[in-house]
Amino acid sequence: MDKKRIVQALVVALTVLTMAACQSASRNPGSSESSTTSSAGSSPAAGTRSRSSSPALQRRSESPAPPAAPATQTVTVPAGTPIHIRLRSAISSATASSGQGFEGSLSEPLVVGGITVAPRGSLVHGQVTNAVSSGRLKRPAELSLVLTSITPENGPRTSISTRTWSEVGKSHKKRDLTMIGGGAGVGAAIGAIAGGGKGAAIGSMVGAAAGTGGAYATGKKEIQLPAETSLIFRLSASAAFTVARAG
Numbered sequence: 001m002d003k004k005r006i007v008q009a010l011v012v013a014l015t016v017l018t019m020a021a022c023q024s025a026s027r028n029p030g031s032s033e034s035s036t037t038s039s040a041g042s043s044p045a046a047g048t049r050s051r052s053s054s055p056a057l058q059r060r061s062e063s064p065a066p067p068a069a070p071a072t073q074t075v076t077v078p079a080g081t082p083i084h085i086r087l088r089s090a091i092s093s094a095t096a097s098s099g100q101g102f103e104g105s106l107s108e109p110l111v112v113g114g115i116t117v118a119p120r121g122s123l124v125h126g127q128v129t130n131a132v133s134s135g136r137l138k139r140p141a142e143l144s145l146v147l148t149s150i151t152p153e154n155g156p157r158t159s160i161s162t163r164t165w166s167e168v169g170k171s172h173k174k175r176d177l178t179m180i181g182g183g184a185g186v187g188a189a190i191g192a193i194a195g196g197g198k199g200a201a202i203g204s205m206v207g208a209a210a211g212t213g214g215a216y217a218t219g220k221k222e223i224q225l226p227a228e229t230s231l232i233f234r235l236s237a238s239a240a241f242t243v244a245r246a247g
Contacts, residue, residue, distance in 0.1 A: 073245045076238050077112050083147060083162060083233045084108040085124050093141040093169070093223040096131035102145070107230055110150070117241045118152035125149045134169055134220045141169035143223040147233050150241075158241050162233040169221045 085104040103125060110118040126147045134141035144166040151157040225231075 071245055072242050074240050075112055075115050075117050075243055076240050077110065077117055077235060079235050079238050081110070081112070081235045083110065083124075083150070083160075083235065085126075085147070085231055085233065087225060087227055087229045087231065090227050090229075091128070091143070091145070091225040093131050093143045094133045094220075096128045096143065098128055098130055100128040100131070101148075102126050102128065104231070106150070115243065115246070117243055118150050118155070122153055122155075123151040125151075129164060130166070134222050140171050141221060141223045143167050143225070145231070145233075150239075152241065152243070154244075156242055158239060160235060160239045161237045163236045165231055165233055167223050169223050 084107045086107040088103045088105060091102055103123065105124055106118055106120050106122045109116050109120045110122075124147060126145055128144070129146055130142055130144035132139065132142035144164050146164050147160055147162040149157050149159050
């Protein structure tokens, strides 16, 4: 009887333990699956957030900004366009030499097609191409100039080519001959009064010498261009200027 009760008690205990184990097993798989599902479900979202927040992807997804409009434009000034300048310093055929530079400024703005390429007052560079000092009883003075560049205010220096501005001094041969001949005539008259025919010949020689000396003393006629002298040049070739774009 006691053995039978013991066996029954063991059976009951085993049964209880088996049921408890089954209940525990039924609960654990669900929580594990739920946990796995939750983890699996959250991973793609997390990956998506991670990919969407990547700087490289953000840069690719953004549309490129339109290119900025250039701040400058090129304007071509045609050949033959007049360039009005005012000298900043004096130029003289007596002291200038070929190759010597000079400066000036625009006395009128340089405008092409309604666009101001270089405003009034812009710096101008030039060069003496020929300079001949006036000789006494010799050739007259000569002076030739060209412009080489214009520097607009707040703009780059632009090289240009212009036709040559030139001037040749007035010839003084006629005046010199008059002075020499007149001196000879006066000398002859004085010599004739003083000593007859021989005196006239001597007086003529002396008068001629005096006339030549007067012509030599007054014969030099230089070309003088004082500061602020206005000159006009013309472009011999077109020139491209870089200017600020309007607006």
